[in-house]
Structure formats: C-alpha cells, structure tokens
Amino acid sequence: MTTTTPGIIERYVRLMTDRLPADLRPKPCDTATIERARREFRRALGIELPDAYCRVLVVADGVDHNGLTIWPVQQCNPPFRQTLVEANIDLRDSFDENYLYLAQLDEELYVYDTRTHEYLAIEFVGKPVWAKFASDEEMFAFLLERAWGEHLA
Amino acid sequence: MSLISYPRTAAALAALLKIPYRALLDLIRKQKVRVNIAEFMRALFKDQQNNDRFVAEANDRLMKWFEARRAAGDSDAAIVYHRSGVRLLHGFTIEKVSYTRKRDRNLYRKERSEFDSTVKGAWLREVARTHRAELLSAGLGDAQVDAMARDGKAPEGYQVHHRIPLDDGGTNAPDNLILMRNDVEHRAIHGYYNPGEKCIQQMAYGACGEVALPLPPRDAVIYPNPSRQWVAERRPSLDLYEIYK
Structure with a gap:
C-alpha cells in the first residue's frame, strides 16, 4: 500500500484553479452537491465515485490545466464540454465499456478498470496501459503532479 | 405522406x-x-x-476518399468521427502510415513518462517564443502566449498531440508535436470509429500494418487556426458511413 502526502490533491487543484481566468474558475462543490454527484454516478454507471474525485470537487467542480481535464459534476460551462457522467457515457459507449474515466491529460486517460479493479493510465491510441496505481488517491496525486509540472512537498 | x-x-x-x-x-x-x-x-x-477485412477495407476506402478529394482539386482535409457528428478537419491530410506497435514496451513507457516531465514544457516554451504570431492568429491571447513562454504549459482548453503516436514509431521530437483544442478537434482525431484507430486496436505489439491516419498540417504548431482556414467543419454522418462499406 502506498501513501500520498495529506492534502496534496486539494493543494494541486487549488493552485490549478487559481491559475484560470476569474470567469472560467470552477466553484467548489458543497457536501449536498457531492452527495448528489455520488448518487448520480452510482445510478448512471453502477459504481461508486472514487473518494479522490470527491476531494477534487471539494475545491473545484472540474479542473482544466495544462491539457488536464477533470470533468465537472454539475452543469457544463466553459472551459468544459462534458460533465463527468456525460464523458463516461460517451467514452464507455465508444471507447471501452470496461473503464470508468476519471481524467484526461493530453492523450492519456486515467481510468478505473471494472474487470480488474485497478486504477490505470492508458493512452487513446491503441489503449496501451503505461502505468498502474495502488489506489485512486495515488492516481490523482500522480496525474495532478504530472499536469502541474513539479512535485509539491 | x-x-x-x-x-x-x-x-x-x-x-x-x-x-x-x-x-x-x-x-x-x-x-x-x-x-x-x-x-x-x-x-x-x-x-x-x-468480417476480418472490414476495418482494412475502410482504411483503403479512406485513402481513396482523400486521393479523390485531391484529384478534384479540393483543399486538404480529413474526415473524422466525433460523438456529436462527423467533422472535416481542414488542412489535415490522410496518410498511409506503415504502423508498427512498439514491441519494446519499456521504451514506450519511458517515452510516455518523459513526455510530461521534460519534453512538453520545453516544447511549449519554445513554441511560444518562436511562433508567437501563429499562436495569436489562431485565437490565443497575448496573456496566454506569455504564460506559455513563462510556464511551459498548454493554454486552457488545449492539449498537446503527437502527430505519429508514441505507440508506433512516434517520438517526443518537437516536429512530432502540435497544440490542439481539446474538444472537438483533439477528441475527433482520436475518434473511436476512425478507421486508423480501429486498425491499430486490432494489432498486436510488434505487429505491422498499413494505417490511414489523419495528420495535422505539417508546418502548424496549433490547430484549429481560422486565419489559415484550418477549422473543423460539420459534415453529414453519411460521409463517414460511406467510408465503411
């Protein structure tokens, strides 16, 4: 089992959100919104929304930074084009139905494999798996650090 | 009625x-x-x-579609799938690429890993410094290009795309990279029902095949760019259906 620095996900998301122009900056989600997002995700996709995703939502309803997209759970306003559930329905329908799609960074997709219960980094072209993670928290810390470009101690 | x-x-x-x-x-x-x-x-x-030949024949038909377009004197464009409807990516070419899925998966993982840690930031800084006019003409603002030059990060709504995928013989070399708008353009290039993508998915590691890939304009560092008429145009879905049989 691996551990990540406490609060690291929130710190990256806050830094990324603050970098967006004020009119594009996603708002944090309150507890009721996150609970509603959990229910909707479970209903639409049959699986629990990972806790690490909820930690992102506490800071911002979606992330757009340096090619990274973490989809919002509420209405889809610029710079986003899909909500989390819409992106999953689209990608499961047309890309691979065995994954839950949790983030995209350039040509990389960060997914949960519903067959093997693994968190994976795959690529759009040919779907090769190029990284595996011990947990949702580890995957989010990895992808956020990768998009931010430097390690936060 | x-x-x-x-x-x-x-x-x-x-x-x-x-x-x-x-x-x-x-x-x-x-x-x-x-x-x-x-x-x-x-x-x-x-x-x-x-039908074992279904995807291969679609690749051949896509190449013929592109060649017919050129023969008719039309400007270069690629037809691609997007969930919201077919798009014509003006300025793109369709090229028959001799595709080999890298057998050396460690090399692939190394290149993929290095991409964000070193290559991407350096490339974005360089492009912001050397192609400022092109980035501005494509619609980026001065502040966005300044931020790219300073931080080496993609502007909001954009991603970095490998022209030839890393999974094939593609590398992290600067001339293999281009800044693409996320959606629709980048998503459409990787459209699941594009014949080339379908062909690649059917290939084993180490295997080779001829794949019809949509490739961005050679001299561009950003796409779309309306000032050069390089834009995504909606097309009837029939145009793609006809490629498939």
Whole structure:
C-alpha cells in the first residue's frame, strides 16, 4: 500500500484553479452537491465515485490545466464540454465499456478498470496501459503532479 | 405522406443493417431513416464483427476518399468521427502510415513518462517564443502566449498531440508535436470509429500494418487556426458511413 502526502490533491487543484481566468474558475462543490454527484454516478454507471474525485470537487467542480481535464459534476460551462457522467457515457459507449474515466491529460486517460479493479493510465491510441496505481488517491496525486509540472512537498 | 423511421434499439438497428448497405445509405440520404451516429456505428461494427477485412477495407476506402478529394482539386482535409457528428478537419491530410506497435514496451513507457516531465514544457516554451504570431492568429491571447513562454504549459482548453503516436514509431521530437483544442478537434482525431484507430486496436505489439491516419498540417504548431482556414467543419454522418462499406 502506498501513501500520498495529506492534502496534496486539494493543494494541486487549488493552485490549478487559481491559475484560470476569474470567469472560467470552477466553484467548489458543497457536501449536498457531492452527495448528489455520488448518487448520480452510482445510478448512471453502477459504481461508486472514487473518494479522490470527491476531494477534487471539494475545491473545484472540474479542473482544466495544462491539457488536464477533470470533468465537472454539475452543469457544463466553459472551459468544459462534458460533465463527468456525460464523458463516461460517451467514452464507455465508444471507447471501452470496461473503464470508468476519471481524467484526461493530453492523450492519456486515467481510468478505473471494472474487470480488474485497478486504477490505470492508458493512452487513446491503441489503449496501451503505461502505468498502474495502488489506489485512486495515488492516481490523482500522480496525474495532478504530472499536469502541474513539479512535485509539491 | 412518407413515413420516417427512427431505429434506436440494438435490435432495430441490427434489423436495419439487413438491408443492403447502399440501399440503406440511400434511405438515410433521403431522410426516410434517421439514426444516431454512435448507435449506428456500434451496430455496424457488431454486424461486421466476423468480417476480418472490414476495418482494412475502410482504411483503403479512406485513402481513396482523400486521393479523390485531391484529384478534384479540393483543399486538404480529413474526415473524422466525433460523438456529436462527423467533422472535416481542414488542412489535415490522410496518410498511409506503415504502423508498427512498439514491441519494446519499456521504451514506450519511458517515452510516455518523459513526455510530461521534460519534453512538453520545453516544447511549449519554445513554441511560444518562436511562433508567437501563429499562436495569436489562431485565437490565443497575448496573456496566454506569455504564460506559455513563462510556464511551459498548454493554454486552457488545449492539449498537446503527437502527430505519429508514441505507440508506433512516434517520438517526443518537437516536429512530432502540435497544440490542439481539446474538444472537438483533439477528441475527433482520436475518434473511436476512425478507421486508423480501429486498425491499430486490432494489432498486436510488434505487429505491422498499413494505417490511414489523419495528420495535422505539417508546418502548424496549433490547430484549429481560422486565419489559415484550418477549422473543423460539420459534415453529414453519411460521409463517414460511406467510408465503411
């Protein structure tokens, strides 16, 4: 089992959100919104929304930074084009139905494999798996650090 | 009065695909049948799952489509799938790439890993410094280009795309990279029902094959760029259906 620095996900998301122009900056989600997002995700996709995703939502309803997209759970306003559930329905329908799609960074997709219960980094072209993670928290810390470009101690 | 059919279920679409394909496309063309593009493509692939030549023939037909376009004197463009409808990416070419899936998976993982840690930031800084006018003409603002030059990060709504995928012989070399708008353009290049992408998915590691890939304009560092007429244009879904059979 691996551990990540406490609060690291929130710190990256806050830094990324603050970098967006004020009119594009996603708002944090309150507890009721996150609970509603959990229910909707479970209903639409049959699986629990990972806790690490909820930690992102506490800071911002979606992330757009340096090619990274973490989809919002509420209405889809610029710079986003899909909500989390819409992106999953689209990608499961047309890309691979065995994954839950949790983030995209350039040509990389960060997914949960519903067959093997693994968190994976795959690529759009040919779907090769190029990284595996011990947990949702580890995957989010990895992808956020990768998009931010430097390690936060 | 003419009746319009809207088949939505898998069974209804499977039944529809029993009609000879050309006749079916004619019904769609005359709007006697209306189908959702994602549902139709899924049903078509299911219908053809035992046809070993299906994807290879679509690749050949896509190349012919592009060659016919050039022969007719039309400007370069690639036809691509997007969930919201087919797009024509003006300025793109369709090229037959001799694709080899890297057998050395450690090399692939190393290149993929290095991309964000070193290559991407350096490339974005360099492009912001050397191609400022092009980035501005594509619609980025001064502040966005300044931020790119300073931080080496993609502007909001954009991603960095490998022209030739890393999974093939593509590398992290600067001339293999281009800044693409996320959606629709980048998503459409990787459209699941593009013949090239389907072909690659069927290839084993180490295997080779001829793949029709949509490639961005050679001298561009950003796409789209309306100042050069390099934009994504909506096209009737029929244009893609015709590639497939």
